[in-house]
Amino acid sequence: xxxxxxxxxxxxxxxxxxxxxxxxxxxxxxxxxxxxxxxxxxxxxxxxxxxxxxxxxxxxxxxxxxxxxxxxxxxxxxxxxxxxxxxxxxxxxxxxxxxxxxxxxxxxxxxxxxxxxxxxxxxxxxxxxxxxxxxxxxxxxxxxxxxxxxxxxxxxxxxxxxxxxxxxxxxxxxxxxxxxxxxxxxxxxxxxxxxxxx
Numbered sequence: 001x002x003x004x005x006x007x008x009x010x011x012x013x014x015x016x017x018x019x020x021x022x023x024x025x026x027x028x029x030x031x032x033x034x035x036x037x038x039x040x041x042x043x044x045x046x047x048x049x050x051x052x053x054x055x056x057x058x059x060x061x062x063x064x065x066x067x068x069x070x071x072x073x074x075x076x077x078x079x080x081x082x083x084x085x086x087x088x089x090x091x092x093x094x095x096x097x098x099x100x101x102x103x104x105x106x107x108x109x110x111x112x113x114x115x116x117x118x119x120x121x122x123x124x125x126x127x128x129x130x131x132x133x134x135x136x137x138x139x140x141x142x143x144x145x146x147x148x149x150x151x152x153x154x155x156x157x158x159x160x161x162x163x164x165x166x167x168x169x170x171x172x173x174x175x176x177x178x179x180x181x182x183x184x185x186x187x188x189x190x191x192x193x194x195x196x197x198x
Contacts, residue, residue, distance in 0.1 A: 001149040010146065044116040044131075044176060046193025050186075054122055054176030056112050058164045061140060061173035064123060067133040070098070070140040082184065084130055084191035089137065101138035105151050107158035110135070112176050116194035122176045130178065130187065131194035143171045 005012045041055045067078045072090035074080070088094060113119025121132025129136050142148045142155065159166055159174045166172040182190060 042112050046116050047196050052180040057177045058172050061171040065128045066136040070137045083188050086192050098137045102141040107154045120174045120176045124178050130191045
């Protein structure tokens with residue numbers, strides 16, 4: 001990031017580098033106090049009470065199949081016909097929401113959550129994002145925008161503090177890998193439910 005800033009005649013921001021150690025130790029201390037390693041499976045629920053089990057995993061963000069690109073362009077590789085993305089992520093309101101999400105320096109809100117509509121995106125075995133397409137789009141912006149490198153550093157530190165190895169990963173993304181076996185109908189129900197606020 002520092003090299004990119006220098007090449008583009010921008011001020012080189014060293015604060016994220018200096019803050020990363022403090023941030024990591026802060027997350028680790030908090031998790032240790034709670035008795036959490038951050039690596040165990042967890043349950044996530046839709047507002048209507050549908051429960052799935054997921055496993056926290058770190059993947060390259062580019063490996064995820066999101067419904068839309070960060071600029072709102074529809075992703076043809078996403079299974080739109082299955083009805084698992086009820087939101088139009090290409091409209092102006094959605095794009096404004098994604099811009100706002102990307103601007104937040106709130107890594108704790110990207111951890112696995114019992115609410116399927118928040119936290120780490122929930123992804124199926126084929127890397128299709130079932131809940132959290134907007135969050136994936138926002139993370140792609142965080143990694144690609146030189147002005148959002150503070151957010152990227154804080155996000156990486158949070159992942160490492162949870163006990164995940166991010167060594168060698170270009171753009172690590174913390175996801176919840178859905179372990180529950182769902183029928184196509186239940187998959188659609190889950191994805192639609194997870195797009196509703198709790």
